[in-house]
Amino acid sequence: MGKAFGAVAGVGAVASLYAMKRSWDPLPSVKAAGFTTLDMSQYKENELVVEKWRGKPIFVLKQSKEMLESYDKNMSQITGKSTAEMDKKRLIKVGDDYFLICVGLCTHLGCIPGYNPDEKSFLCACHGGMYDDTGMVTKSPPPRGLDIPPFKVDGMKVVLGETSPEYEKMLADGITLKV
Amino acid sequence: MAHFTKATSLHDWLNQRLGIDTLNRVLATEYWIPKNINFLWAMGMILAITFGLLLISGIFLLMYYQPNIDLAFDSVNYTIMQEVGYGWLWRHVHGVAASVVFLIIYIHMFTGIYYGSYKKGREMIWISGMLLFVAFSAEAFSGYMLPWGQMSYWAGMVITNLFSMGGLHLDGLVEWIRGDYVPAQAFLNRFFMLHVLLIPLAIIGLIGLHFGALRIPHVNNQDGEEIDFDAEAKKYLAGDKANSKVIRFMNDFLAKDMMVVGIFLILFFYLVFYHYDFAMDPVNFDPANGLKTPTHIYPEWYFLWSYEILRPFSTNVGLIAFAFAQVIFFLLPFLDRSPNAVPASRRGLFKYWFWAMLIDMIILTAMGKVPPEGIFSAIGFYAAITFIGLWIALPFITKFEKKV
DSSP states (O other), X not given: OHHHHHHHHHHHHHHHHXXXXXXXXXXXXXXXXOOEEEEGGGOOBTXXXXXXXXXXXXXXXXXXXXXXXXXXXXXXXXXXXXXXXXXXXXXXEETTEEEEEEEOSOXXXXXXXXXXXXXXXXXXXXXXXXXXXXXXXXXXSOSSSXXXXXXXXXXXXXXXXXXXXXXXXXXXXXXXXXX | OOOOOOOSSHHHHHHHHHOHHHHHIIIIITOEEESSOOGGGGHHHHHXXXXXXXXXXXXXXXXXXXXXXTTHHHIIIIIIIIISTTHHHHHHHHHHHHHHHHXXXXXXXXXXXXXXXXXTTOHHHHHHHHHHHHHHHHHHHHHHHTTOBHHHHHHHHHHHHGGGOGGGOOHHHHHHHHTSSSSOHHHHHHHHHIIIIIHHHHXXXXXXHHHHHHHTTOOOOTTOOOOOHHHHHHHHHTTOTTTOSEEEIIIIIHHHHHHXXXXXXXXXXXXXXXXXXXXXXXXXXXXXXXXXXXXSOXXXXXXXXXHHHHTTSOHXXXXXXXXXXXXXXXXXXXXOOOOOXXXXXXXXXXXXXXXXXXXHHHHHHHHHHSOSOHHHHHHHHHHHHHHHHHHHHHHHHHHTOOOO
């Protein structure tokens, strides 16, 4: 009798806990609002624009020619390959231009880093973390580069929140974590 | 059914039905308190009264506060502060009490540590007290979200991010806690619920447990003396009040208690009327903005010491150190291996441990407030290491303590 009562009560308890868990989940309306479309023809080189996706700030930084050159030079120093072999791992190609599109929250504890166009670097004022113009960490404590949101390139437009083979490749290569 | 007679008075009528005389005897007039105590023993009553002040002021704030991300900021800073008659009083009482209650909690805790009031049957008093500390911390944090200013938003962002557990990247858990990708409407609503219902209920229950845990071992005294409460009570009731080591809770002890409470309340209302600003961060008078981080994010003063233990390390080590700091005080009755339940001053190395811990926590608090640069960063780091080291050393230094 006691066991039967316990079993019924146990099932009820688990079921109610599940209902409580589900009630705390993000609402469908919140999830459905999770897409942002950017028109990439409007951005200027080396000028940071902050967009918004899922309530988070999104950094969009169009790369200038010299930024791309210095990126290739740095990467070839690190990897030992020639500059011509470099692919722009963290950058997104739209038309003929390259863009950094990333979540503008420091990967340490989520403050918003500021961009310095002269130094071409990001500095997080909370704990002093720094990133270069492709969002890679140049000074700790951030544990990894700025995260890249799921994206899909569609002509001159980029849809954030929708995945694509390019984004899946970034995930597979460990360039970014899923956000 | 029990036998009822015609009541001779209202008191008798109630007594037949509720047993109020017995209740009064058990809870008040024959609840025995040692004579050998000092003003530090009044902190519990001060805390109970401060909780009462928070409850009453909170009820009035609740009538005008709007838990909506578009309305919350104005409902606090305009409606309550400007329009509601004496709304400012409730807000300042609530804000100042929320800050001061932690000062008293820390004094109460360190009094317990100094006099060894967590040993010899008093372990549950200590553990229920630590549960209250955790509940009050959650209450303070959830309440801090409600004005929906910049500090509310970014403290909410940073603290909920801690639940991603650093290298484990549990972003799904963080989003579940928030009910959104960032702190937004669902977040504000659920923290509002936690602040006004669930956590206060837990606190009231825990206060009951804390008082109940006190009942059998009784209150400690200044010398950690083991008192035979039954024998001393008998002496007292027989009329030998001078030689008895105990007094009644009511009215004897309460009369002294309320004097300390009175002094506290004078200071408290001085703060409420003239220095309420110390409990109000200026940054939180800017409305929440998810696209702009304040340049320097820091918690309220009472969380600074544990924040400073998190800060000087890399993400994962910092989180482990932080988790250590949150739970280690619970284990105090078991990490202290000495059977001596006497004041720290008579306990050899433990005396130095006590003062080192107190000073270290004050240093951590101070370093948590300043930007993490240069010398401050180094001091914070060594203070955090010292904190952990002191806890590791505790079982060893107390194990070899001489019995007094």
